[in-house]
Amino acid sequence: MKYYIIVGEASGDLHASNMIKELRKKDTQTDIRAWGGDLMQNQGADVVKHYRDLAFMGFAEVIMNLPTILGNIKKCKQDISSFKPDILILVDYPGFNLRIAEWAHHKGIKTAYYISPQVWAWKKSRVHQIKKYVDKMMVILPFEKDFYQQYNYEVSYVGHPLLDTLPSVEKNHQSFINKHNLEDKPIIALLPGSRKQEIGKMLAIMLQQVELFPDYQFVIAGAPSIENAFYDDILQQQKVHLIKDETQKLLQHSHAALVTSGTATLETALMQIPEVVCYKGNRISYEIAKRIVNIKYISLVNLIMDKEVVKELIQSDLNKTNLEQELKRILSGPHRENMLEEYILLKEKLGSGGASKRAAELIYNM
Numbered sequence: 001m002k003y004y005i006i007v008g009e010a011s012g013d014l015h016a017s018n019m020i021k022e023l024r025k026k027d028t029q030t031d032i033r034a035w036g037g038d039l040m041q042n043q044g045a046d047v048v049k050h051y052r053d054l055a056f057m058g059f060a061e062v063i064m065n066l067p068t069i070l071g072n073i074k075k076c077k078q079d080i081s082s083f084k085p086d087i088l089i090l091v092d093y094p095g096f097n098l099r100i101a102e103w104a105h106h107k108g109i110k111t112a113y114y115i116s117p118q119v120w121a122w123k124k125s126r127v128h129q130i131k132k133y134v135d136k137m138m139v140i141l142p143f144e145k146d147f148y149q150q151y152n153y154e155v156s157y158v159g160h161p162l163l164d165t166l167p168s169v170e171k172n173h174q175s176f177i178n179k180h181n182l183e184d185k186p187i188i189a190l191l192p193g194s195r196k197q198e199i200g201k202m203l204a205i206m207l208q209q210v211e212l213f214p215d216y217q218f219v220i221a222g223a224p225s226i227e228n229a230f231y232d233d234i235l236q237q238q239k240v241h242l243i244k245d246e247t248q249k250l251l252q253h254s255h256a257a258l259v260t261s262g263t264a265t266l267e268t269a270l271m272q273i274p275e276v277v278c279y280k281g282n283r284i285s286y287e288i289a290k291r292i293v294n295i296k297y298i299s300l301v302n303l304i305m306d307k308e309v310v311k312e313l314i315q316s317d318l319n320k321t322n323l324e325q326e327l328k329r330i331l332s333g334p335h336r337e338n339m340l341e342e343y344i345l346l347k348e349k350l351g352s353g354g355a356s357k358r359a360a361e362l363i364y365n366m
Helices: 010-026 038-042 059-064 066-083 094-106 126-133 142-149 173-179 196-212 228-235 247-252 263-270 283-292 300-305 320-331 334-350 355-365
Strands: 002-007 031-036 046-050 087-091 111-114 136-139 187-191 217-222 241-244 254-260 275-279 311-314
Touching: 002 010, 002 066, 002 094, 010 031, 010 038, 010 087, 010 111, 010 355, 031 038, 031 066, 038 046, 046 066, 066 094, 087 094, 094 111, 094 126, 111 355, 136 142, 136 355, 187 196, 187 247, 187 263, 196 217, 196 228, 196 254, 196 275, 196 320, 217 228, 217 247, 228 241, 247 254, 247 263, 254 263, 254 320, 263 275, 263 300, 263 334, 275 320, 300 334, 311 320, 320 334
Parallel strands: 002 031, 002 087, 031 046, 087 111, 111 136, 187 217, 187 254, 217 241, 254 275, 275 311
Antiparallel strands: none
């Protein structure tokens, strides 16, 4: 069968690639065309547009890049029409994908949505749009099924796909140190995000901690789609190592982490690494978001647990002093131990793995 998949960011590329892997086990004659990333391409998808060209973060940024976004939507529709897929698979990325879903519905193209837009946080009116234009919605957070039920819309809870990606226990710490020419000090991992826009802002703030913790080494988890020169410009000769395409391995060997808000906050928690969640965006975008987003927390860890498990430093609260204070709290002591205990409960709440396989089965059965 012919599948067309649309992904708009790094986490979607990861989860879609695992879903493609499972889909190929069900359907040996798959023909997959996609807007996505390297991981999807590695699984055999013909990626015609890379997500790095699609990622605009924040309200103000979207408005400034509206002509580009609208142009991309037009190109995408034309490409889908030419390809004539048996099914269209949308992965998160709601601003773009919901427009495509409406168009596809009118064209009679069957549509599956894997990883629901966070309509429970803002724009709840989108639920009606989803009910009307999406044939099958697959959700990955436990509370999302109940949320959609309030609107009489049956969705399928498949579990969280991150559980499928967790590596086995890595024992040879010295081998990792030697491979990357690291020092023999405990590691604090820096996860500044996957888009240039957020990396540029977040990494500069995170790097202020390097001089404050001389007994630790700071190591950056580099995004695969971002060139090394971009990081070098921010580092400006600071002796901080950059490791690309090995985020999970880096976390396995880390003592703590500073993480930009996003899927990585959950990934870090599931790997049992104490963290501080960081976020600072465009001021205009933040002021707009503050008025329309209806959630108590921004990190998936806290949202799923419905309480503050990890500290969130947002906007003006994300500064050198506060970050130093919170980093000290997670390096040792009772706060660190409590966080690790909560992580165990978090994993239990998410249940077993197999999300990618369940999603693939539902899509294939359609």
